[in-house]
Amino acid sequence: MTLNRKSFVVAALAAAALVATAPQAFAQAGKIKVGLMLPYTGTFAALGNAIENGFRLYVTEQGGKLGGREIEFVKVDDESDPAKATDNVNKLIKRDNVDVLVGTVHSGVAMAMAKAAKDSGTMLIVPNAGADAVTGPFCASHIFRSSFSNWQPGYAMGEVVAKKGHKKVVTITWKYAAGDESVGGFKESFTKSGGQIVKELSLPFPGVEFQALLTEIASLKPDAVYTFFAGGGAVKFVKDYAAAGLKKSIPLYGAGFLTDGTLEAQGADADGLLTSLHYGDSLENAKDKSFRLAYAKAYKLQPDVYAVQGYDAAQMLGIGLAATKGDVKNKAAFAAALEKARIDSPRGAFTLGKNHNPVQDIYLRQVVGKENKVIGVASKNLSDPGRGCKM
Numbered sequence: 370m371t372l373n374r375k376s377f378v379v380a381a382l383a384a385a386a387l388v389a390t391a392p393q394a395f396a397q398a399g400k401i402k403v404g405l406m407l408p409y410t411g412t413f414a415a416l417g418n419a420i421e422n423g424f425r426l427y428v429t430e431q432g433g434k435l436g437g438r439e440i441e442f443v444k445v446d447d448e449s450d451p452a453k454a455t456d457n458v459n460k461l462i463k464r465d466n467v468d469v470l471v472g473t474v475h476s477g478v479a480m481a482m483a484k485a486a487k488d489s490g491t492m493l494i495v496p497n498a499g500a501d502a503v504t505g506p507f508c509a510s511h512i513f514r515s516s517f518s519n520w521q522p523g524y525a526m527g528e529v530v531a532k533k534g535h536k537k538v539v540t541i542t543w544k545y546a547a548g549d550e551s552v553g554g555f556k557e558s559f560t561k562s563g564g565q566i567v568k569e570l571s572l573p574f575p576g577v578e579f580q581a582l583l584t585e586i587a588s589l590k591p592d593a594v595y596t597f598f599a600g601g602g603a604v605k606f607v608k609d610y611a612a613a614g615l616k617k618s619i620p621l622y623g624a625g626f627l628t629d630g631t632l633e634a635q636g637a638d639a640d641g642l643l644t645s646l647h648y649g650d651s652l653e654n655a656k657d658k659s660f661r662l663a664y665a666k667a668y669k670l671q672p673d674v675y676a677v678q679g680y681d682a683a684q685m686l687g688i689g690l691a692a693t694k695g696d697v698k699n700k701a702a703f704a705a706a707l708e709k710a711r712i713d714s715p716r717g718a719f720t721l722g723k724n725h726n727p728v729q730d731i732y733l734r735q736v737v738g739k740e741n742k743v744i745g746v747a748s749k750n751l752s753d754p755g756r757g758c759k760m
Contacts, residue, residue: 400439401695402466404443404445404472405443406471406472407421408446408474409446410448411575412600415630416675419672420474422676423672423675424682426679430663436687436694437690443461443465447475450478451478454481458481459485468491469492470485470486472495472498474497474599476546478498483509497675505755508757510704513725514726516727517729517753519551519553520551520553520753521748522551522554523554523558523595524557524751527555527560528558529643531559535592535620536563536565538592538593540555540556541571541596543573548597551597568585568591570582574602575602579605579606579610583615590619592620594620596621596624597623597626597627599626603631606627607642608638612638624644626674628734628736629648640737643733644734645731645733646674647730647731648677649732652716652732660677660680664676677715681715681716685712689707704725716730717729722753724753726753731751
């Protein structure tokens with residue numbers, strides 16, 4: 370073979386190698402498509418907007434890029450309707466070809482998202498819905514949660530109510546996964562401490578006809594009531610509870626969603642209520658101060674727990690993409706980075722458990738005016754048990 374022929378072959382091989390690697394290089398230089406599947410209408414609409422605001426705020430702070438790649442958003446209104454969830458999530462996966470799914474609020478909808486993500490291998494970050502099964506039986510190396518499990522705030526509040534000396538409690542919630550699991554967490558810790566659940570009351574989601582149930586609570590005369598409601602339902606429940614005269618005679622305790630993002634509408638009827646959650650007002654850490662200032666400047670609103678969870682979902686995506694140099698398909702390296710990360714959240718730093726659920730402080734909060742004022746820690750570094758998780 371002559372020198373010229375050798376040079377030609379070498380050049381041809383080099384060109385072929387360049388062509389072969391070009392698609393990969395181009396793919397990692399292109400945009401990351403994030404599918405936001407959140408409620409933009411209905412009882413949870415404000416929650417969905419807050420999550421998106423928080424997520425976008427972090428991306429904006431990073432110059433619009435995570436892991437060196439520009440972020441493109443595709444949005445679907447899930448309407449908090451589990452019956453539409455599979456079709457909606459498949460629009461994002463199959464029609465829009467998103468790289469990452471982010472959603473949602475309603476636990477029933479989140480379950481459909483988790484199944485679709487697991488079946489398709491699509492990355493999923495859950496910025497609110499606490500369905501225990503997402504980080505339980507449905508857990509996977511590419512499924513993460515930036516929020517909580519329904520079990521966590523309930524379990525923490527069960528300990529608080531028991532320490533306050535209450536012996537007999539009635540629970541009330543919507544009859545769906547979030548309500549059932551929140552009550553389940555409360556029941557687990559409260560009964561372990563010697564307490565008794567007198568009755569478990571519920572109504573279909575998103576019903577708000579509470580009167581008959583409030584009458585039943587009054588007749589049962591428990592030491593206290595534990596509840597899980599959120600959004601518009603939480604507003605009406607708190608107001609109806611006070612209007613029925615129960616607030617004066619039977620202490621009401623709840624998972625923090627009862628009073629998060631709802632205080633403006635609840636007004637004085639919420640004053641003094643105790644709730645448990647992984648975020649609250651007056652935390653006074655540096656990250657929270659800077660976050661609250663930036664959020665208020667960007668949206669002319671005060672942030673709540675939903676905004677924090679959206680912000681941290683974006684932080685988690687950023688950590689994974691930084692570790693993989695923007696390669697969202699390198700799921701093993703992405704997961705490894707998050708599993709060892711300490712995430713600097715406005716709620717206080719947290720880590721992820723083996724099931725990819727936050728290990729975090731659950732705060733005890735009291736409503737003071739228009740604030741969910743943190744008055745203590747209900748449970749320190751509480752880890753979800755991840756029952757049924759195998760990965």
